[in-house]
Amino acid sequence: MTERKKEKFLSLRKKIIENDFKKMNPMQMKAIMCVKGPLLVLAGAGSGKTTAIVNRIANMMRYGEAYHSEEISSFITEDYVKKLELDYVNGELSEEEKINLSVNPIEPSKILAITFTNKAAGELKSRLGKFLEKDEQKVKAGTFHAICAQILRQFGEKIGYSKHFSLYDADDVRGIIKDCQKALNIDGKALPYRAIMAEISRAKDQMMNYKEYENAVSNDFKKAEIAKVYKLYQEKMHEAGSMDFDDLLMNTVLLFRKCQDVLEYYQDKFEYILVDEYQDTNTVQCEFINLLAQKHKNLCVVGDDDQSIYRFRGANIENILNFEQIYPSTKVIRLEQNYRSTSNIIKAANAVIENNTSRKGKKLWTDNKPGCKIKVHTARDEIDEAKYIADRIFESVSSGKKNYSDFAVLYRMNSQSNILERAFVRSGVPYRIVGGFRFYERKEIKDMIAYLSVINNPKDEVRLRRIINRPKRAIGEKTILRVMDILQETGRDLFDILKNASEYAQLQRVSAKLSTFTGLIDYFIEKCEGQQITISELYQLILKKTDYINALTAECDDSESRIQNINELATNIKIYEKEYQEKATLSGFLEEVALMTDMDEYDLNEQAVTLMTIHAAKGLEFPIVFLPGMEEGVFPGGQMISRPSDIEEERRLAYVAITRAKEQLCIVNTESRMLFGIISHNKPSRFSMEIPKNLAEFSAVRNIKKLERGECFSKTYFEEKLRLIESARSFTQVGGGNAPECFISFNIGDSVAHKVFGTGKVLSTRQVGNDFLLEINFGQMGTKRLMSSFSNLEKINS
């Protein structure tokens, strides 16, 4: 075999592979073909990053590594190469021939893909699904936290944790921190729990346990106080057999450091590692990755330093900036072609981000058309601003050009959403707020989760305390305090003390009540033992035995929606059981719940305008994006204005916001705005000023008579709207409820008449907000989606 033949074969193979990914641009192709060794992909916004990742993994599984030249001569012959070329040119390449070209194809189970959200992991999995056949061979894709939780469930015992450890969310943690403050007599004003939580989190990010932290901060009085809290907090967590989110990572790294065998097991299990959104990793996450990748060094990280917006939460931008130093043989690939937005939007985004100094350097470009100019609108105040946005959206949709789902309103602070929400309700524009209140943060859901958690792990103090008097069992705060005192003195298990309350004089009076409660929990635990009943059955049993729903009905007036939530949780349990079949466990379910957010349930197809914070919008795209509150003091926020490094982070946030838009970007600011209860006049945001004037088109509402508050926004008006908002929320979240009476109701199959579109047939109806979305086929006019109350439809009898 001559060298020439070899070369010919290799270039032919490359062509064949490239043909499989022919939609990719040269840079993406480079990333796809680079399988082994460290790889850094700097992927700008909208550069087809996820597609590149998915195809890269597909390539790894199908063709594997590149050939070493000595491997070639062993099997190729003149005839083989000839036939291959012929089949390729004729487009008759068989699957078998393709498979023959693979060199050590990588088993999917050897690949680990780490993301930040469950949603991203799910998307990756489903897009990879096409390339996978066998279930058990699946690529492992998950969030840092989910992967660490799984590792610790399996090997946590080696560092002193039970398989049934509970996971505490920020709310649970807050409760413990407050207890600690109280126990240590720390003034919550001088040292707020927020600061303590952040500091402990930072310590854990730096892999410091409370001892190490204590030593490190001994000369700082405030931090020394925090060290005390940290110590007590960690003791309480340990007693409760619980971990917080930071513990998941820190403990996994500790486990890896302590047990070489476990580390090696995972290093060999996951020979190929891919990390998405690498710019958002913190120190401990980076350490976790480095340990895992140490042996095989097949590590591909993907990120964009310009989109790093979580530094305030510990994300360490150095991780991506220094990647090449840590892995000297790193290949760097830049994906700079944007496929998402019009060139006007890209130009604007570049112009803004160029004002930042600490960057890796990257310039987005696009082949897309200029599109329309960026709209910059000045409204009179925040009510006017919200109305402007709602009206614009309504106009576009009623003219039939757009769907509600084409629009997003992205804001800096959650508090901006209220006014927007009111305007949307008033205009009858269906909307949905993403983020804010989470399903699993609702009181009733947390209560039910708490029952399940205590049954799973009776040491779980926080959850036990949550439910001990819920529904009311006449066990008050005093009793709890006494029990906690005993716990402190004897070091006995909390549950044990409650069970044997009669042994303690202080608890004599309530001992009967306490043992009734522990008896109930014991009864549940017993039922679970040996998996006699399913989780669903257990859940129903809890509801029945605690009489929770009746207590709820008696206690609060909005029990209706709360009961719906409780039922929805029952459904979620059933879904979980269905998915995992005989592998379903209580710990497994609780873990999934703890690591779940409502971002994961976000459905792009719902016919509603999306309202969310810019942070929540990262990774998403919308044809038309509104950015309200583009003012100094709002965005950038008042606290950031003085610090240059914070301004840079805000500017990255602005960059993220701008690059969410595909076709149209509309920036809105106001002349005056009620901010924290004070009316303020803010200058337009520096970020909107950084957009070149020739890309923008300005408009303003001026000299319009200010509405008398009394005439339009009377007290009763607001009360009514609030009720409407509430009901709209429960409809969108729960998807049930009764139809408002004022609308004509339409059913599937009804014939209807419309002024513009003529007659048509109702294809589907769907409740959106306090209205109905109808999908109607108007024959030649096509199928349209209309809101029942605004379309002036008439029913025809046929």
Add this chain to the structure above:
DNA sequence: TTATGGCGATTTTTT
């Protein structure tokens, strides 16, 4: 043990 009233602080938060 639970209900009210004044006071202060007030981003963003993939897990």
Add this chain to the structure above:
DNA sequence: ATCGCCATAA
């Protein structure tokens, strides 16, 4: 404006 916190009252 609004939420959460603490103190005081019932």
